[in-house]
Amino acid sequence: MPKRVDHEDRRRQIAAAVRRIAADRGLEGVSLNEVAAEAGISKGSVQHYFASRDEMLRYATTTLRGGIEERIATPSEPRVRDLLIALLPLDEAGRDHALVANAFVVRALKDPEIAGHFRTGHGQLRDAVAALLVAGQDAGDLLLTGDPAMEADLLLALVAGLGDAVLLGYQTGDEAIALVDLHLSRIAASRER
Template sequence: MPKRVDHDQRRREIAAALCRLAGERGLEGVSLSEVAAAAGMSKGLVQHYFRNKDLMLRYATGYLRERLEQRVADRTAAATSQPRELLRAVLLALLPLDRDDRTESLVATAFLFRALQDPAVAERFREGRTLLRTALITWIEATYPSGRVAPVQEADMLLALVSGLGDAVLLGYHTPEQATAILDRQLERLDAASAAQPG
């Protein structure tokens, strides 16, 4: 019998190879031939799935989103079921705290620059951020039901905070431990605001 091929898995393997290379030297210098070699495939097979580099890059944005969703799922599964700990786990999943996180953050940054020139990639970024913001609003509402914390504004603040902290860790301004401590201080401020007695 002929061997059955999992085409989705092949595409993910190609995207993973692209991301490994892009994490080392950015997107622009990566060729289809290099991706094929890194994926252990022929260039012709890669072109069977992606006619050109642009299509491969656009697919890879979805792969990165899947990786982020899996990281969030893993971190929340390891946390307690308390809403505050789940919110913290989600936010920590957005930071480059270990080598794999760092690689994916570097690739996401490379895609951000690509998005400035590629409307399709830019739209994928906007979709992803909207989904993340909506989820954060829900987690904040569950964590701080007192009504003394504004979920929409705090979601925007926390997203801006983790984005800035992520850049600071990548550039070596902060260690992962320092970034975690800064995030924890912000959550403690939210805890205090939620618990404050109305004046």
């Protein structure tokens, strides 16, 4: 009896291989041959699931969100700080995720489909941060003076910049966390106005 293959599972397996290569060598290292070797399957199998390298990269971009969701898994009552800290590359998994995301950002500059995936993902992340900001304000922990979505965009820009600084080694993880805390202290309800 021939072995049954879960096609979506195989596509995810190939995308995981793309992400591992991208974390190690950037997208320049991603070829059908390299992906096949990394995934432990034949080049023909990769081509069966993806007609081209571009199609494979576009699909791999759709799987980046899963990595973010794993990284930002927070307590049952998450706070905005928990989510922001989880986005920083503070450990090997976080570093790998940031390297892969950065590699795809460069690709997104010339690929509208990949850029669309990033815009959608950023919008969802911004909405999650804004909701946590509103929850913090409702709980009396935060004092927002402006639009929660704009504050969320500011916080995400801060974390993105700090993430790059940690990757490049001119900020430590602890320094990045301290800067996130400094910004959050500026909207904390306990501060004097």
